[in-house]
Amino acid sequence: MKRQYSYILFLLPFLLACKPKAPTHVVDAGTADFTKFIAIGDGHTAGYMDDGLSLDGQKNSLGAILQQQLMTVGAPAIEMPWMPDQNIGLSANGLSRLILGYKTDCQGMSSLSPVRYSLQGETAAFSSSAYNPMKKHTNFGVPGLRMIDMVSTAFGNINLPQHNGFFARMSKDQFNLPGSGNYSSVQENIFDGGYPTFCSIYLGIEDVLPYARSGATQNPMSPLAGFPGVGFEESLTQLCEQLYSQQVKAAIATIPNISDWPFFNTIPYNGLTLDEEKAASLNQIYNPIGISFVVGSNPFMVADPNAGMFGVRPAVPGEKILLTAPLDSVKCNQMGSIFPFRNEFVLTTDELATIQSRIDAFNAVIRQKATTYGFALVETGDFYDKLTTGFTYNGASLSAKFVSGGAFSLDGIHLNPRGNALLANEFIKAINKKFTAKIPLINALNYNAILFP
Amino acid sequence: MHQRSLFVYVGLLLISTVLTVAKAQGFQVNFQGQKQQGMGCAGSALIQDASTLFFNPAGASFVSKSQVNFATTPIFANVMYVDSATNEIYRTENPVGTPLNLYALVKSKRFHRLAYGLSITTPFGSTVQYEPGWIGRFAITRLSMKVFHIQPTASFKITDNISIGAGFVFSPGSVNLQKDVPVQFNDGSFGKAEISGAAMGYGYNLGVYYNPGGFLSAGLSYRSGINMSVSDGQVDFTVPEGLAANFPNGTLSASLALPSVTTLGLNIKPNASWNIVADINYVGWNTYDTLAFDYATNTSSLLDTKSPRMYQNIFAFRGGIQYTVLAKDKVLNVRFGGGFGFSPVPTGYLTPETPDGNRAYFTSGISYEFNKRFSLDASIYATKITRADTNLETQLSGTFTTIAWAPGIGINYNW
Numbered sequence: 001m002k003r004q005y006s007y008i009l010f011l012l013p014f015l016l017a018c019k020p021k022a023p024t025h026v027v028d029a030g031t032a033d034f035t036k037f038i039a040i041g042d043g044h045t046a047g048y049m050d051d052g053l054s055l056d057g058q059k060n061s062l063g064a065i066l067q068q069q070l071m072t073v074g075a076p077a078i079e080m081p082w083m084p085d086q087n088i089g090l091s092a093n094g095l096s097r098l099i100l101g102y103k104t105d106c107q108g109m110s111s112l113s114p115v116r117y118s119l120q121g122e123t124a125a126f127s128s129s130a131y132n133p134m135k136k137h138t139n140f141g142v143p144g145l146r147m148i149d150m151v152s153t154a155f156g157n158i159n160l161p162q163h164n165g166f167f168a169r170m171s172k173d174q175f176n177l178p179g180s181g182n183y184s185s186v187q188e189n190i191f192d193g194g195y196p197t198f199c200s201i202y203l204g205i206e207d208v209l210p211y212a213r214s215g216a217t218q219n220p221m222s223p224l225a226g227f228p229g230v231g232f233e234e235s236l237t238q239l240c241e242q243l244y245s246q247q248v249k250a251a252i253a254t255i256p257n258i259s260d261w262p263f264f265n266t267i268p269y270n271g272l273t274l275d276e277e278k279a280a281s282l283n284q285i286y287n288p289i290g291i292s293f294v295v296g297s298n299p300f301m302v303a304d305p306n307a308g309m310f311g312v313r314p315a316v317p318g319e320k321i322l323l324t325a326p327l328d329s330v331k332c333n334q335m336g337s338i339f340p341f342r343n344e345f346v347l348t349t350d351e352l353a354t355i356q357s358r359i360d361a362f363n364a365v366i367r368q369k370a371t372t373y374g375f376a377l378v379e380t381g382d383f384y385d386k387l388t389t390g391f392t393y394n395g396a397s398l399s400a401k402f403v404s405g406g407a408f409s410l411d412g413i414h415l416n417p418r419g420n421a422l423l424a425n426e427f428i429k430a431i432n433k434k435f436t437a438k439i440p441l442i443n444a445l446n447y448n449a450i451l452f453p
Numbered sequence: 454m455h456q457r458s459l460f461v462y463v464g465l466l467l468i469s470t471v472l473t474v475a476k477a478q479g480f481q482v483n484f485q486g487q488k489q490q491g492m493g494c495a496g497s498a499l500i501q502d503a504s505t506l507f508f509n510p511a512g513a514s515f516v517s518k519s520q521v522n523f524a525t526t527p528i529f530a531n532v533m534y535v536d537s538a539t540n541e542i543y544r545t546e547n548p549v550g551t552p553l554n555l556y557a558l559v560k561s562k563r564f565h566r567l568a569y570g571l572s573i574t575t576p577f578g579s580t581v582q583y584e585p586g587w588i589g590r591f592a593i594t595r596l597s598m599k600v601f602h603i604q605p606t607a608s609f610k611i612t613d614n615i616s617i618g619a620g621f622v623f624s625p626g627s628v629n630l631q632k633d634v635p636v637q638f639n640d641g642s643f644g645k646a647e648i649s650g651a652a653m654g655y656g657y658n659l660g661v662y663y664n665p666g667g668f669l670s671a672g673l674s675y676r677s678g679i680n681m682s683v684s685d686g687q688v689d690f691t692v693p694e695g696l697a698a699n700f701p702n703g704t705l706s707a708s709l710a711l712p713s714v715t716t717l718g719l720n721i722k723p724n725a726s727w728n729i730v731a732d733i734n735y736v737g738w739n740t741y742d743t744l745a746f747d748y749a750t751n752t753s754s755l756l757d758t759k760s761p762r763m764y765q766n767i768f769a770f771r772g773g774i775q776y777t778v779l780a781k782d783k784v785l786n787v788r789f790g791g792g793f794g795f796s797p798v799p800t801g802y803l804t805p806e807t808p809d810g811n812r813a814y815f816t817s818g819i820s821y822e823f824n825k826r827f828s829l830d831a832s833i834y835a836t837k838i839t840r841a842d843t844n845l846e847t848q849l850s851g852t853f854t855t856i857a858w859a860p861g862i863g864i865n866y867n868w
Contacts, residue, residue, distance in 0.1 A: 010789050012815040013835035013858075020533035020837075020854035025540040100695065112695045395591030395847040396635035406635065425538075441538040443588055451639045452693035 029073035030437030032249050033197040037075040038138055038190055039063030041202035044423075045141025046080075046166065049409035049416055050114075052089030052097030052121060053143055053166060055082055060417030060447055063139040066200060066424040069442050075198075080139045081130030081170035083122060090121040092144060092165075097121070098410040100403070100452055106332035112403075112452070114410040126165040129174040140190050142167045146206040147362075148222045148235045150187045157183040187239065195246040200427055201239070202378075204255040204362050207232055208355055209413070212258055215322060215344040216351040224361050233365045240373045251431050252370050253378035254363045259352055260388045262402035263323045263412035269315040272298040272330075272337055282337055300336035302346045312340045320347040323402070323412045376427075376434035383426045393422065394445055406449040417447035481712070481736065484526040484552045485574050487830035487863035491818015492773025493790025494834075495732035497718030498672040499775070500662070502865055503556035506572040506606045509674040509718065510618030511660035513568040513608035519560050524830065524863025525553040532581070532808055536588050536851040537841070543587035548580055566610040574602045577711050578626070581806055589805045590633040590643065592847045596806040600626035600681065600711070604658055614665045620658040624679050627651045628686075628709070630806075634700065638693050648705065648746065650686025654679035656711075670720045678713040678740050682706070688748060699754035706747045710740035712764075712797075728775040730790075738764035738797035760846055763802050769794035773816070784822040788832070791815045796840070803842035808853035810840030826867050834859040 039045050039062070046053060047061025058064060058080050067078050083090065089097025096117040103113035131137075143166045145155075154160045156171040168175060172192055173184050190196070210219035225231045228238040243250055258264070272293075274282065279293045286292065289310055291301075299314035300321060307313035315321065321336075325345040329335035347355075363381075370377040387407050390399035398419075399405035402412050407419035415423060421444035428439050486504030489496040497508040503522040505512030528550035534543045558570035577600040583589065601624065608618035627650065634644035660674035686707060690700035715735040722728050741764040747757050773790020796809045803809070818832035835858050843850035 010787060010817040012789065012791070013817055013833045016835045016837055016856060016858070018529070018856065018858070019531040019544070020856050022533065022542050023535060027540075102695075392846070392848045394588050394849050440540040443536070443539045443541055445588060445590070448637055448641050449635070451637050451641065452695045453639060 025440065026438050027072050027440060028438040030432070030435040032073075032431065032435035032437055034070045034073050034075040036194070036197040037067055037070055037199070038196040039067060039141060039200045040190060041141045041200070042145045042206045043141065043143035043414055044205070044420070045139065045200070045202050046143050047141065047420075048143040049411065049414040049420075050089065050098040051409075051411035051414075052091045052095065052117075053083055054087045054089035054097050054122075055085050056087050057089070057097070058083060058139075060420060061139070061141060062202065062415070062420040062423055062427075063141045063200065065417075065421050065442060065447070066427050067138060069424065069428060069439060070198075073437065073439055076138055078139060079132075079135045079137050080141075081137060081166075083125055086122070088118055088122045090123060090125055094123045094126075095121045100410065100450060102453070106328045114403075125169060127175075128169065129171075130169050131172050131174050133172070136193050137170055137189075140170075140186060142170070142186060144206055144210075145186065145203065146222055147203045147232050148207065148226075148229055150203075150235055150239055151185045151229045153182040153185055155183075155186060187242070191242070195243075195248055197248060199243060199248055199250040200253075201250055201375075202253040202380075203236075204232070204359075204366065205258065207362065208255070208358055209258055212347060212355050213263070213322070213324070213413075215342075215346055216348075216355070217344045221355070221358050224358070224365070232362050236365060236369055240369050240375075244373045249375070249435065250373070251376035251378055251427050251434070252366055253380045253427070254366050255359050256380045256384040257356065257359065258413075259320060259347070259355065260384055260400055261413055262400060262405065262408050264320040264347065265400070266323050266402040266412060267321040267325055267327075268297075269317060269319045269321060270297045270299045271321070272300045274298055278337075285338065300330075301338075301340040302336075303340040303342050304348070315341075315346070316349070318349045318352070320352065321345060322347065374434075376430040378427050378430045380423065380426065383423055387419075394443075396445065396449075398422070403450055410450070416449055418444050418449040421447040481714075482528075482550075482552050482576055482578060484528075484834070484859060484861060485554050485576060487524045487526075487818060487832045487861050488775075488786075488788070488820060490526065490816055490832035490834055490859075490861055491788030491790065491820075491830070492730050492775055493771045493792040493814070493816050495718065495771035495773050495790060495792065496720070496730040496775075497674060497716050497732050498662070498664075498670050498720040499718075499728050499730050500664070500670075503558035503570060503572075504554065506556050506558060506570045506604065506620065507554065507574050507576070507602075507658070509660035509662055509672040509716070510606045510620045510658050511608055511616045511662035511674070512672060513558055513570055513606060513618055514566060514610040514616045515662065515664060516558055516560070516568060518867040520556070520558050520865055520867045522556040522558075522863060522865045523554070524861055525551055526832070526834070526859045526861030527551050528857060528859045530855060530857040533854045534583075534587070534589065534805065534808070534851050535854075537843075538850060539588070541588060543589075544584055546582050546584055548582065550578075550580060552578070567607070569605070569607045572602070572604045572606065572620070574604070575600060576602055579807065581808075583805065589847070589849045591635050592804060592844075592849055593630065593632050593806045595629070595631040597629045598626070598709075599628075600624060600652075606658070608660075614663060616662045618660045618662070622656040622658055622677070622679065624654040624656060624681065624711070625651070626654070626681050628683060628707075634690065634692060636692055636696055644690060644692035644696070644700070646691075646700075647689045648686060648707075650683035650705070650707070652681040652683045652709070654681040654711065668722060670722075672716075672718045674716045674718075676714045678737055679711040680708055680740075681711060682708040688746075696754070699752050701750045701752065701755065704749040707745060709744070712740060712766075713737035725780065726777045729772075730775070731770075731772040734769040734771070734794075736767050736769065736797065739766050740764075741797070761802065762804075763799050764797040765799055767795040767797045782824070784820070784828075786820040788818040788820075789816065800842060801845040803840055803844055803853070804847075805849065805853070808838075808840065808855055810838040810853070810855075812836050812838045828865045830861075830863040830865070832861045834861070
């Protein structure tokens with residue numbers, strides 16, 4: 001009898017381990033070298049969010065999240081011009097950051113709304129230097145930094161009105177005029193103490209955004225042509241040349257379509273909701289010039305010098321009413337109806353087209369430079385398009401909707417930590433592809449979205 | 454699994470009659486008879502004890518004596534999830550599952566061709582609990598499903614060789630599902646949702662069995678699908694106060710379709726010492742196409758959900774061998790076997806509550822008859838399942854690896 005074989009079979013189930021064994025993953029920098037990494041960019045890279053810069057925002061910035069992950073392949077520890085740890089925040093206008101709170105409107109209705117964290121921002125940060133020669137910054141994210149500001153000596157000069165307070169506090173000048181007689185530029189600061197081995201570059205948004213935010217009334221967009229410091233293209237070229245001459249590798253990002261952001265899309269063009277009485281009284285006013293109103297939703301009235309002799313017309317589909325529009329005045333003081341929205345609260349389709357064509361021109365330059373200099377190209381537009389459509393990430397829905405979308409911060413412009421983590425993943429994907437690296441992606445659920453009271 | 458775990462198990466079993474079960478094809482649990490479990494969970498055509506009430510009700514009239522049979526099979530299931538994007542690893546912290554079965558089979562004294570019985574079994578269910586903060590937390594953090602089948606059964610021998618049997622199945626059950634809600638409190642912690650409810654379903658179990666008493670015997674059985682409906686479930690949300698109006702607590706209704714199982718069983722007996730058994734199951738999983746929750750109160754944030762599951766009908770093949778070591782007054786049988794089952798979960802629909810995949814498994818078992826009245830059975834089952842997928846609904850993308858051990862023990866008393 002072959003009894004012994006049956007005993008072997010009898011033991012088969014006992015051969016298995018108790019728990020699944022964790023696999024080991026190869027993590028590899030590929031052909032890139034991250035030992036001296038520097039993140040270059042504007043407020044996104046700096047961690048400006050909820051209309052303010054705060055310590056928490058800095059830790060959850062695009063630059064810091066990306067660098068944190070690159071530390072798995074040799075990037076150095078993150079050094080930023082840290083803000084105070086009270087997390088009050090500081091906006092470009094000296095205000096504190098926004099949080100979600102309860103706000104009572106002019107009709108006495110209380111609802112959730114972005115409100116300032118406190119009466120005043122951490123303005124003292126603008127006058128205390130965060131530069132430390134022993135801990136050189138690895139993150140040159142500067143809120144408001146344009147491509148054309150990279151070589152500007154006025155940018156850190158606190159005696160000039162166009163200076164940038166966020167940069168002045170991190171500059172090696174420490175508010176003092178250096179021996180050269182010129183304040184140091186952002187670029188000089190970046191290369192201070194040796195060239196990096198790898199840079200992330202996310203610039204260009206601020207070359208168009210301030211214009212769009214003003215309703216196309218002020219802050220003209222950067223021109224494409226012109227010398228470094230004047231024109232977008234040559235400013236980028238000189239930066240790329242500098243990096244290339246020192247064999248610095250980089251990942252460079254294109255400029256997203258900013259008009260898809262919640263700041264421009266939260267108030268619909270036809271958000272004027274009227275009952276019978278209000279529609280009738282508006283008709284009394286406007287019927288004589290050929291404009292009529294119906295019960296329900298109507299286009300807001302906007303000021304337009306070209307619209308007949310009264311310079312007022314209904315908004316048309318595709319036009320954007322900006323988040324800065326005073327909603328209390330809409331509710332209680334006939335703003336947007338009897339009193340049309342002023343130009344600063346509106347982007348017309350023509351203005352939008354002008355902005356879009358400038359972005360397209362800048363992006364064409366960015367793509368071309370990425371090819372020329374062998375940089376990884378991050379198409380941020382693809383990511384923002386996905387947000388505009390809405391998508392599911394590990395069971396959580398994300399979209400470009402204000403507050404409920406969960407990706408943008410409360411200013412409707414900058415991403416929140418989770419949005420930054422997802423955008424950082426786009427950088428990693430591009431780096432992995434270009435430099436045959438194996439860097440794992442970030443779990444964006446570990447980063448906060450919108451916090452509710 | 455080793456001694457310490459066994460002691461832990463004995464303690465748990467004593468203090469708990471909770472049925473918590475994991476890991477079988479889909480959420481089907483195939484641990485309903487110790488002797489079959491020793492032979493790759495096959496053996497529906499080798500009638501040895503009252504567990505035939507479940508496997509093939511027609512076999513009951515072929516059991517020689519009245520019998521009570523009780524068995525339990527603690528399941529130690531560990532799931533590891535490796536996220537494909539982040540390489541992060543998460544594991545389950547499943548409680549020990551304790552499927553059990555209790556069979557009482559009575560031979561009619563007046564009509565020798567008739568037997569009837571009652572079985573209480575737990576053929577479906579699972580408790581899956583993932584570690585805190587796991588990446589799939591919005592899909593599920595914990596699911597506990599309990600299903601009892603209470604089945605009164607009668608079996609009748611039409612001739613000396615052929616019998617039929619039928620049972621009616623009452624199926625009470627309960628479900629408790631917990632997950633995180635992707636809204637955050639000011640401290641960064643996530644909201645939570647808990648859905649719980651009692652369910653009830655009805656079905657039947659039919660069989661025909663042929664045993665000419667020689668080289669071959671065969672059986673065919675059909676357990677119907679059962680629609681478990683939760684009519685009065687409850688959903689409770691823990692969300693920030695500012696969002697409480699968006700996530701109202703309240704009642705909900707849902708239903709879950711348990712599949713039908715058709716089984717063809719064969720037993721070949723080449724000589725007095727050996728039995729070779731084989732079962733083919735056809736499981737009608739395609740009734741589980743959607744997991745729907747219908748909330749009594751809907752808001753813009755709380756819509757009724759219809760999650761596609763799209764399960765497919767599958768075959769499972771099971772086989773085993775029984776060798777009779779001692780056959781005198783104290784009978785000793787040893788068994789081994791194995792099986793292979795296809796997964797009912799199609800690509801794109803793998804979910805963390807049932808991280809299922811095609812599986813192969815091995816089992817072995819032993820029985821000892823102390824005397825004509827009293828005998829003991831033991832078995833052990835082990836399997837490893839690996840499955841990678843990207844769920845179309847949640848976009849959860851990674852590899853689930855499950856290792857499950859199930860040592861079982863049972864007692865039989867005849868009269």
